[in-house]
Amino acid sequence: MTALNPRVNHSQSRAASVSSRLKDELAGSDSVSNPTNLGVAPSVSASLLALGMKNLGQVYRNLAVPALVEHALRRGEGQLSNSGALCVETGKYTGRSPKDRFIVNDPTVSAEVDWNQHNVPISEATFERLYQRALTYVAGRDLYVFDGYAGADPNYRFGVRVINEFAFQNLFAHQLFLRPSAPELQQHRPDFTVIALPGLQGNPELDGLHSEAFIILHLSKRIVLIGGSRYAGEIKKSVFSLLNYHMTKRGVLPMHSAANVGDKGDTALFFGLSGTGKTSLSVDGERRLIGDDEHGWSDDGIFNFEGGCYAKTIHLSQQHEPQIWSALTFGALLENVILDPVTRVPDYDNGQLTENTRAAYPLEHIPNCERSGVGAHPQTIIFLTADAFGVLPPIARLTTAQAMYHFLSGYTSKLAGTERGITTPQATFSACFGQCFFPLSPVVYAEMLGQRLQQHPQTRVFLINTGWSGGGYGVGNRIAIDYTRAMVAAALNGELEQVSYQPHPIFKVLVPTSVPGVPSHVLDPKQTWSDPAAYDQQAIALARSFTKNFAQFTTVSPEIAAAAPNSDA
Template sequence: MSVGGSRVENVVLKQFTIHSNLSVPQLIEAALARKEGVLTSAGALQVSTGKYTGRSPKDKYIVREPSVISHIQWGTVNQPISPERFEGLYRKALNYMEERDLFVFDGYAGAGEEHRLAIRVVNEYAWHNLFARQLFIRPSGEAPITRQPDFEVISLPGFKADPLTDGTQSETFIIISFEKRVVLIGGTEYAGEMKKSIFSVLNYLLPLKGILPMHCSANVGEKGDVALFFGLSGTGKTTLSADPERHLIGDDEHGWSDRGIFNFEGGCYAKCIGLSEESEPQIWNAIRYGAVLENVAVDPLSRKADYRDNAITENTRAAYPLEYIPGAVASGRAGHPKVILFLTADAFGVLPPISRLTKAQAMYYFLSGYTSKLAGTERGVTEPEATFSACFGAPFLPLYPSVYAEMLGRRIEEHDAKVYLVNTGWTGGAYGTGKRMKLAHTRKMIAAAIDGTLEDAPFGRDPIFGLDIPAEVPGVPAEVLNPRRTWSDPADYDVCATALAKRFADNFKRYEPELPPEIVQAGPKVE
């Protein structure tokens, strides 16, 4: 077997063992023997990702190859690196692997044979390979994949770049080569880089086939009613889509084709800081043998996980296969969504907990992608930061945001989907003064949106943001629904709301020249 498939020629790998497609118990045994982690009392494998406990967006690159130059939105998100620099690092990586054991997983990204990408993941760590096995789609039965991989991920935490000679900004790098069909990762132990790199690959390839890739979770009811939950990390996609009354399709990444939606993955990657059995029983029970716990504090004697402990990072994570969630949709596929929810963690504490959007507003808020980066999800983020992330996923979008927005707009119109903006962030004041929205209240509001009862409520218009706010939702105190009423001083609310409205307007200026007036005018009113 060769690492790198048919694209690596005349390379002989010596002096190490390739562990190909090991089972979950075999990978756990290897990780324990290599002292990569410990077992918790619940049976999960607890590991540490070292000094990098979140993604490294400033160290992500796309190779500036002839076939992609005119399509990529180059900039701070999609940083270019020359083919020569990449080739140099690639050869160094192959040399680095010559004296190390490697773990290989062959699987898929994308449910359904007509959409799926055959992927090979090559790891230096056994626990990284376990992560890949649980997060990507595993081959059915015992039959191995016989076709050559469409894309390969090579992740080598111990292989570090030299910025002076390799042209990187630090020792860490995440590089995508669309022509070689390789993702090369080095200098970081954070396993989420593998998952998000393949998401970025699909975000480039699928629109060329007329398929909308989405940074969203999805679930479906007994009547086939599909709901999508858009949002950046930490906004509640995994938590809110894991609903005991509905069936989980996937927790983070999906495609929307002419036939409906489909999951990109075979597992879930839940943020678990503050996790409790009472508030999130499905996720709690999924953290068992076969699951991977990243950076979660564990008692050295009892081996019980302490989900309240943020000493290592706020970005504690659990990775587990989709089938660990009761009633999850095994096929990873469903029909067209009727309800779409944009989740935002508003650090200003001024957006309503739920509001109804017109189609023009849906396009405006999708392109804006307002949220807050939560602590630990990226290197250097220590407390919530208000930010705008186009399409609720700018770090993973190689193409221009308008490509994805136009596709979403067409899908909404074709299938008459209802769209709501949901604030899972702060209420009663900004971060540091207000409190985080109660999960129980958010669940009730979302349930009302999905089952249609929310449409029967009286609505009022917010004078600044122009959003339609329901006056009542069963099980939710009326004063919670209007954010201005939750502040001790309404005048302070007005100041903060106006400041956020101006941020929206300033951010949206980049899109105005290419959009129709009704979308530009659908945003907040700034005097």
């Protein structure tokens, strides 16, 4: 493990420390991915045996992308689009299934985990029963193994092993996690192991499950067992949850955020739940993308947890998202995207299977990416929310206390298709802008964020609403992405340092009176409503929802509590 050099231009040193891995990444894959080499490497065989996996069929470790695509096509798992992307259907499960996610309640973590509707306990005995069933299931089957890493900063990374029965899911792992160089692969030791077996179904009556699907995280054994669901996003988010537990032990704040960096090394973070625009807004032709979804903030700066992107593609257009559009070439994976049966052209406006159509692709498919995956401490932080009621301003600046309040609140709306059963937007509060992925109490992560903001007082924090304007969902319209991009650009380049602000009478946040490229009336949400009294009524109702939700946080400072909206206005 390479030690970091704590000197000036530290982020450049961190970037250089991973350059060798990036140089021979392809060589590393080729050296172990010859599709004619069907045997199991002794070290891999021994480690699989240690997991209890015996009498396996062929085991394919770290196959190259072309080989994985060939395997998927031969096995009938999908078909190629006209641009060369592998397109698959995931069946019944087209999004995450949060009701089927469990954490093993073993004594070593029981007192730490924030047990709630997201972190549902399951017994060690049930896990063992399903695990033994998984071992029986894999006997005689071909398996695909990906060995790589999570965490672009070598000082904080974890070794990740993903074991799949489907080639397309192994392609997903290959593109989403950090791919090892040849020397790294030879020395690879998995810290986390994910076993994804969509064909293995649970028995709700026997196993105490909610359906045939199950996603079980064993935090202390660092194992994830997935059955019954072909949705590849379960693999990604399960590893994220493991990181959100174990990274805190290393003093790293794990974040559900995107990140990019400007030419001057100015780094920005974008927090937000699925569908709020993290991927679209962080992919900026004038800034280098560090990552689109998961990052850590250490004493040394920020770093990507992943090596790829997982973008929503519903209504994707070349005009509005050209870099994502061009990334969907050979090696990319499309989930539940409808193809024209003759031309194989994807119809990104077709939500026949789900509104949660997805694309997975390596970061390098974005021309303007930061290949090192690391950056300096952020100069700008943006909290993204999709307000279904159309009452939050499209952009507002936050004080430190307001930043902590809104981080703990995590207000947004669940958008159609991101979870099973969600077909229209619903208001929700999700602490840390992703509470369902965080095993510990939100206060743990909030305190870590507060410490970072205190250590770096130059960091600016903004709240940007990518939701509705002129009325709530069904009445108003989604805020134009061009306006949102203009607001983001102004926040990043410092233009909003020169404008005046007005405090919102209900939400108290500081609303700029002008933003280049955005009509002034758009900045004041009340002006976009045809009925101002109806706006006030809805805004107060949302403010009261904030207050009700925040009542759970009884230990925060008076300053943070005072940042609450005026619910009695």
